[in-house]
Each structure stands twice: as C-alpha cells, then as structure tokens.
Amino acid sequence: MPELPEVEVSRLGIAPALEGNLIERVIVRQPMLRWPVAAEVIALQQQPVQAVRRRAKYLLIDVPQGSIIVHLGMSGHLKIVPSSTPPLKHDHVDWVLADGRSLRLNDSRRFGAVLWQDPLQSHVLLTALGPEPLTDDFDGALLFERCQSRSSAIKLVLMDNHVVVGVGNIYANEALFKARIRPTTPARQLSLAQCTVLAAVVKQTLAAAITQGGTTLKDFSDASGKAGYFKQELLVYGRGGQPCLHCHTPLDEIRLGQRSTVFCPQCQPTP
DNA sequence: ATATCCACCTGGCGGC
C-alpha cells in the first residue's frame, strides 16, 4: 500500500476538490473490498464535504452525517476525474460531486476499505492506534519507552501501529539504514540515543517522501494520476545485493515478519 | 499482553 506519505499525498490532492463541494451520490461497482463497502456510505446523497483528514493510513472525509473512512490497502489509489470518464478495471467506487467531477477509488487487490464512522465517535479500527509520526506525540523518548517490553526485531516494532502509525515496509527499511541500526536488533537493546536518532530519521524520511509526491513502485499515483518521485531517493529498499551507497558493501536482503528487509552489514552493525 | 503465521486479491516477473 501506500504508506503514510502516499496517503497524505492523496489527501492533499483530493481535499481541494472535495472541501466545500457536494457529494451528490455514490456509485459502487464492486462492494467487496477488504470488508463490504459500508451501507451508510452507499446511501449518501447531497452531502457537503466539510473536511478531508488523515489518521494513520486512513482518510476521513467528513460530511454532516458522519465520516467516510477510506483505506487504500496495498494497491489502492484515488483520483479526481470528470464524472463522464469511463471507469477502468478495478474502479470500484465513485463519489459523484456536484461540479461534474468524481472522486474515484481504484484498487486491484481489494485490500482497501470504505467504511463509516458516526459523528463524535471513533471507528473501532482507529481506537487502538499509536501516535502520528509527524507530530510531537512521537519522539525518541516515547519510542524508547515502547521498546522496553519488546524483544522483537526493531523493524517489526517500528511497523507496529500500536507503537507509531504509518511506517510501512519501505520507510522502515530506509529509516533503519539512515539511523545505522540493524533491522534485526531486539528492540529492548536499543539505547535512548539510538531511539532518538531513529525517531528523527522516521520523521525526516516521511516528510521528504511527502514533498516528493510519495513513492511509486508500480501503481501508486496522486489525485491527478501522477507518480511519486521518492523512489529515486530510496537508499536500500529494493536494492538487495547492490552496493551500499555509503561504503559499497553489497546490501543484505532477508525476511523479517514475511517482509523483505534490506540493510548494509557494514553500516548497520549488530549491537 | 506478546509473538507467529495466515488470510484476503490481482498482477507482474522470472524460469522452464
């Protein structure tokens, strides 16, 4: 999926078209995503959009009756298109706007979701989430504290939504390389100083990726259909076996929690 | 609580 930067790039792209606009109706071509598209969303008519927010990798589109929750899964992307545009394969949901355009969700793997949140409530999927990485709620001290009870590899802990949200496989690999920490290091073995560096590079990496329009591996694009440029700045992800950009040692690639994990055996030493 | 593994689904790639 889109990780946090790609979701934020989507939010930035769709918000200007949605906010202050009216959702006239919703067209569902394929209701079976990760869960069935929520009935409350399908029934929406003539609803003004008040705001488009993001929490972790969830987008929240606020209307007077509540909030539409959109998750992009692994392959989802959102576009703003003229409503007359013929739907393509995997264009599962359209939100038809009053100005002749539509918000269109395409998701080939259907790991994404379209859910509903009642006003003044938090959907159950959003209640147990950890802090947002790009706010002051997340810092080295918090990361260090949450690592104390964890013997798992730091990469798995960094990707655990209870610890911090939004860090997926690409950016976990990138941040650990920048922090010079081996992904397999048991989390509780990290020092406060290492956690402070790690939290800082997580913020820096995510923020830079947002600026670059996100990372497009194959099917991510922003609301206008443009691919992201951050792929050019990836230091280790997808580069297993190739030389480290710092020391030229071939990068190691292993599996951690069934996810591809790349690191430099020289620059990211075992503790 | 924590840790591990599986599931969902489509598509692209390499190998034979």
Add this chain to the structure above:
DNA sequence: TGCCGCCAGGTGGATA
C-alpha cells in the same frame, strides 16, 4: 507462448 511459483506499498484475526 504458456504455465507455475513467487513476490508486492497492509493489517486484522486466529493461535500458542
């Protein structure tokens, strides 16, 4: 050209 296995940006849920 075709078939097969493997891999891919996520994460809830079942199981020890």
